[in-house]
Amino acid sequence: MRITTWNVNSLRSALRKRFTDHLAELSPDVLLLQEIRARPDQLPPGWADPPGWSCLWHPAEKAGYAGVATWSREPMELLSHGVDGPDPEGRVLRSRVGELELINVYLPSGTRGGPVQDAKEAWMDRFLPWASALAAASHPVILCGDLNIAHTPNDIHNPSGNKRTSGFLPQEREWFTSFLASGWTDLLRTYVGEVKGPWSWWSNRGRARELDRGWRIDYILANAVAAPRLQRAWIHREGGMDTSDHAPLTVELA
Numbered sequence: 001m002r003i004t005t006w007n008v009n010s011l012r013s014a015l016r017k018r019f020t021d022h023l024a025e026l027s028p029d030v031l032l033l034q035e036i037r038a039r040p041d042q043l044p045p046g047w048a049d050p051p052g053w054s055c056l057w058h059p060a061e062k063a064g065y066a067g068v069a070t071w072s073r074e075p076m077e078l079l080s081h082g083v084d085g086p087d088p089e090g091r092v093l094r095s096r097v098g099e100l101e102l103i104n105v106y107l108p109s110g111t112r113g114g115p116v117q118d119a120k121e122a123w124m125d126r127f128l129p130w131a132s133a134l135a136a137a138s139h140p141v142i143l144c145g146d147l148n149i150a151h152t153p154n155d156i157h158n159p160s161g162n163k164r165t166s167g168f169l170p171q172e173r174e175w176f177t178s179f180l181a182s183g184w185t186d187l188l189r190t191y192v193g194e195v196k197g198p199w200s201w202w203s204n205r206g207r208a209r210e211l212d213r214g215w216r217i218d219y220i221l222a223n224a225v226a227a228p229r230l231q232r233a234w235i236h237r238e239g240g241m242d243t244s245d246h247a248p249l250t251v252e253l254a
Contacts, residue, residue, distance in 0.1 A: 001029045001252070002253075003031075003250065005034070005104075005145055005219075005220055006032070006244065006247075008035060008246070009037075009244040010035065011037065015044060017243045018243050026239075026250055030070070030097060030102065034067075034068050034104070035067065035106060035146065036057075036059060036090075038067070040055075050071070054075055056069065056070045056071075056076060057069045058087070058090045058093040058104075060088065060090035061089075062089070066090050068091065068093045068106050068145070069093070070093055072095075076097050077097075078093075079094035080092075083126055091105065091106050091108070091123075101142070102141075102142055103143040104145055107124070107147045108120040109148050109167070110166035112166075113166060120148070121171065121175075124172075131143065135182050136183055138225065140226035141226060142221070143184060144220045144249075145218065147176075147217060148167055149168070149176050150168050150173075150217055151177070151180075154189075156216070157215070167215065167217060184222065184223065186219060187220045187222055188233040188235070188251070190227070191234075199215055200235050201214055201216075201218065201240070202245060209241060230252075233249070233252070235250075236250065
């Protein structure tokens, strides 16, 4: 099974910028999208229910903001929205394809600092025990999405210059360590090893894309049942160059 996660930074915009070309090249069995920024009825004709896909949508209540969607080539069952309660920002979508449970996550950004960062960390505090319980499941579980945290210095081009930047703050990185310790395996890092990169997001500033100065903040994580099924993992950098500021991340599972 091939699983792709991708923050498309507005699906309507992505559809105008080679989204379909990259999707055909990647050819996933399951596609998890974040930051769709639209309701299905706001998409171009045919994209609310694209042929060949079973689709679940969880847009934010606020227009043009956040939201996630999960598409599958096989029939899919909706399990829940959110983390034990209302989810007006469209941050979490749980589904099942066969025996595999999928969790699609768009973790809040704290880029403006102050109360926004406080809200991000409060969300993380609620999310951790909920996700930890799912990691312990006796069936395979995959958690995918934009987690807005670069975990280690290998996950960011310039760690020393970003020690006080949201997404690489010490408390965020400590949280991510605890998150993985609760039972999740980082599949891309497992596959490529402890090397610098590869990146999944690039700032629009300072020629970051051109110079490939990025962050790795998009993840596919597996519980103990699913992790041994990993066959390969990669980031399709081209998708982040012309479609979104994030590149799609793909894994193949036996």
